[in-house]
Amino acid sequence: MPPEAPLGSVRLVGAGPGPADLLTVRALRAVETAQALLYDALVDDEVIGLAPPGCVRIQTGKRAGRASMEQAAINRLMLRLARRGLRVVRLKGGDPSVFGRVGEESAFLKAHGVPVEVVPGVTAACAAAAQFDFPLTHRGVARRVVFATARLEAGALAMDWAAGADPETTLAIYMGSTAAGQVSQRLIAAGRAPSTPALVVENAGDPHAGLTTGRLDRLAELTAGSRGGPMLIVVGEVAALASAAGACEGAPAPGWRMSG
Template structure:
């Protein structure tokens, strides 16, 4: 297909974990200057309100395990709007380069001659660690961090985390709440100790964020205490460094689940 030299521009922007004050200055300026905004479901009103009043706004609804706009449709929208000469901002939660399909979107746009800029953002794992006061790496405890997603196909976990069995690896699992039981089984089978500390953190970055901690063996119980918001699971010794008062699972919930 011939390139469209009259195309506008598409910015693939990371909105960060939620609050507007955790966006980068460049990301904020991109939203403020957008003529068309295609935003994911987890981007909040506080950030959307930064866009100009006359900006075209389209909610693409990308969220794990829920109905969302097809990726092909999003691609066509970006192309169509850019070909109208507009400055298009594709706004994604967290960082666009981490499970944000930035590679395929960028390649598609460039193949049609559309200029692309990628604007990074604070990813959920880093925001979770900061919000609940524990590090992702720590001398003597964790020398490596692995980012992973938990995808279930026919009820089975599609992932190879054998390297994450290293006790000095912190494993940050995005979209893992529904796969907590399979994650526990896979990691223990790979050699990770059942007593490894874990944290299950819901609604990272938001005022209603909550976290519970326990052991890898209790991960399904911890995940079941979530209230339906997006969940980040962090596996590793560093989670034990979080202040205990912030990270206690409700006893009545845990006892009921164990019954």
């Protein structure tokens, strides 16, 4: 009977918002040495292409509103590959600790004795702020930033509306394009001024990312021009500082518009 293969390991790696040059050095090294790569739908082909020849590549989906592999199936797949002795990289868009289910996956693997490492990545809010030249916090204007999702739970939006109503809070809302109108109404009902600056960035970090600026009471209009990419909503005074001129790779104009 052949000896049992030594147990492999799993790295839960943040791929950043898209372009390979926004990977951290540690993330790059993890991908380049992976023997099995499980990647989400939003991970750029350029990043996937950094995996070495012979690496097992498996697309796991995980894109809002679209069919994808069930989380339990992903957990079992990582465990099975690690038990074959492979260096497994679970590659997630953005940062794995920001709405990336890293806690669930890490707990599952550790419960089965698999060594786990988490490698951080650039999250969409930080990428958008850098690309379009606005801060997430700003002295005298925004003293804190709240990361939130606008997904429905039991048919209702689940957010901390009181925290979002604070005029010195920047709200970075992920996966909120379909609920933008409800978000606007709830924040205004909680006390946020209708005239609060707001913006929407589609495909943050990509050279052709789109920026739309406006105000909270017209938030639904800001998301109406979607080209099908992931959208990040930012609400707060810092949104008024955004500039299309800050976009990378030169030509932001086709993806930029302002709503009155």
